[in-house]
């Protein structure tokens with residue numbers, strides 16, 4: 001039985017070959033890719049870096065330079081999100097303050113943000129989890145005049161839209177990830193976007209200080225392009241399963257490296273962008289099909305997609321209230337080649353207990369979500385035949 005990869009953008013060999021040619025284009029590839037991204041995201045200002053984590057870190061460093069007081073050192077974020085977000089916050093010498101999750105949207109509970117704001121709040125970082133858009137406009141409105149920065153984490157929501165605008169490009173600051181598991185991947189990568197042209201020089205300065213990638217590292221990256229293009233296809237994924245297991249993130253990252261984005265990655269990104277509509281539409285369509293399978297079925301809770309929003313699902317999240325049923329479902333789906341995941345099994349305040357200020361569980365919705373979630377891949381390689389099989393299996397577990 002062939003197994004579907006849990007994530008990934010498959011590149012074909014022609015795309016990799018053209019990306020290799022990007023090496024000879026110098027920064028022309030970066031300029032061209034940035035131009036495509038600016039047009040797609042409808043933004044004026046954008047910088048490419050090596051990862052979403054670095055993108056977040058540089059924005060936090062910018063906030064430190066432009067804050068009204070050194071006492072402002074708190075970053076508000078949801079209690080259920082990627083634990084790796086704590087790395088740039090801590091590397092910048094700032095403190096995380098958590099807000100519980102909304103059980104309907106699976107995202108930060110925007111009604112609870114106000115209570116988390118203190119005179120030390122530097123920034124609020126809503127995260128569009130799994131590609132599900134957060135309603136950013138009311139958060140921005142609530143803090144006007146308060147000198148609090150809003151930074152959208154759109155790491156896993158590239159292509160999602162709310163109110164006619166791309167997630168990540170609504171607040172004054174945002175960032176995206178192009179890592180291997182994201183909606184579009186150039187193996188790794190991060191995109192920083194911001195509205196106010198007055199910050200451009202400072203951000204460009206921060207990015208210009210990132211170390212360049214050596215020729216050896218660039219060659220290794222090329223080999224990893226090849227590896228990834230095989231590993232995210234069912235045949236390669238099944239054959240390489242024992243090796244790939246070693247590369248999956250199973251332990252918490254404790255460190256991140258920051259360096260420049262490469263011309264080769266930009267050349268690949270530029271080529272992939274030709275099929276951005278197709279890549280995104282499949283994620284949207286597959287997510288909606290999965291929603292129809294699970295929504296309203298007893299024992300499951302699906303996320304609410306806000307009105308006027310379109311979710312380019314990075315993963316399709318569903319809460320399975322009975323954990324035994326969740327396990328049986330995982331086993332049955334695996335038999336038809338669908339590998340599901342449980343990321344992240346614990347919320348941030350379990351991983352970092354110091355973020356739970358009082359002795360009881362301060363963020364119970366985030367805990368429940370983390371402990372009951374099942375993630376089903378919605379990427380372009382999942383087609384109608386597999387969706388039908390998923391439906392039959394889900395109905396059989398009623």
Ligand SMILES: Cc1ncc(COP(=O)(O)O)c(C=O)c1O
Pocket residue numbers: 050051052053054081082084085127129153155156176177178179189190
């Ligand atoms: C919500 C979220 N934010 C930030 C990141 C960091 O992105 P990167 O892996 O490119 O550093 C991730 C990556 O997994 C993520 O899921």
